[in-house]
Amino acid sequence: MTKHGSSGPLSGVRVLELGSFIAGPFAGQLLADYGAEVIKIEPPGEGDPMRRWGVVQDGQSLWWPAIARNKKSVALNLRHGDGQAVARTLASRCDVVLENFRPGTLDAWGLGYQALAAINPGIIVVHVSGLGQTGPRSREAGFGSIGEAMGGIRFTTGDAGSRPARTGISIGDSLAALFAVVGTSTALVERAKSGRGQEVDVAIYEAVAALMESTMVDYERAGVLRTRTGSVLPGVAPSNVYRSADGADIAIAGNADAVYRRLCGAMGRPELADDPRFDNHEARGRNSVVLDEEIERWTASLTAEDLLGILADHGVPAGKIYTAPDMLADVQYAARQMVLRPETDDGVEGPMAGIVPKFSRTPGAVSTVGPRLGQHTRAVLGELAGVDDEGWADLVTRGIVAG
Structure with a gap:
């Protein structure tokens, strides 16, 4: 089975991506951009809701080809015990498990860090959640918008006198994804020395709060509450x-x-x-x-x-x-390959953002766009989970997989 994006600096790293929407999958996109082999687990039938999010044409999101680029799609029912068993086997062959379910979900499925580390001591499990894996509110549902609110960026976004505003993009999810990639890369570096894996815990609200500059100390030490100021930063001009x-x-x-x-x-x-x-x-x-x-x-x-x-x-x-x-017309964007136009399965060249950062010796690449649901299920399960033809037929019949 051909490995995707093998020229990048994370070539040789295999990631099992669990979860949906933005925070986890965007982290998976970046890891794949950098050369990791990313195997994305999706529920049979519907797949990741991101397939239908945002602007949709012909039943598919125009965002999907980018956020799922370079990934392999495996349609596997994680809510069934046999599907969980297959996922454990896949995880035993992976370096990283990336997930953004509500805390406690993976443990309930036998896919938590302790269970996976028992069969793969070097496994790195990267959690992305609204409020983190610990603390009195960790089990609460937490979307990106709530993380932006708790992290403080909503309070400082907008015009003076207006209600707190959204930035216009899903900035909380994206920041959490970036910290997930930082955590993954750092844990891989540490594992090269110790030989041991670990958990990486990213909370969306903390990812936002980490970028809020001196807002807390400004308030506690000087009584200054930084709030919405529109397009200006008070005291800094022009x-x-x-x-x-x-x-x-x-x-x-x-x-x-x-x-x-x-x-x-x-x-x-x-x-x-x-x-x-x-x-x-x-x-x-x-x-x-x-x-x-x-x-x-x-x-x-x-x-x-x-x-x-x-x-x-x-x-x-x-x-x-x-x-x-x-952006589409700018010469700087073009010169630095920040507008890529890979061809989708239907032959359409759709623009998507390029790879950031640029690596001089081991550049990342976009070799494939977002795959069809279950496009790689049979191949991945055959290679990594030892599923033969008889086993495959049984899994399909019982609705554990779809391919």
């Missing part, structure tokens, strides 16, 4: 979004003293650099509203293309607020 003559929104970050002076030069207003209202970081923060008005009077006189050209020439960080069409 760093905002400004409108161009042709209606584009341009982000400009000129808050460092040297950069601010270059911005004044770009504007043809060198006197603003020495204006006592703006001549140091603290003064600009106090007078940010007035300064932003000065800047937008200038940006509103130029097209986005001309504006960005001038700012680039003067070494001022700036960028257009991109939409999907901008």
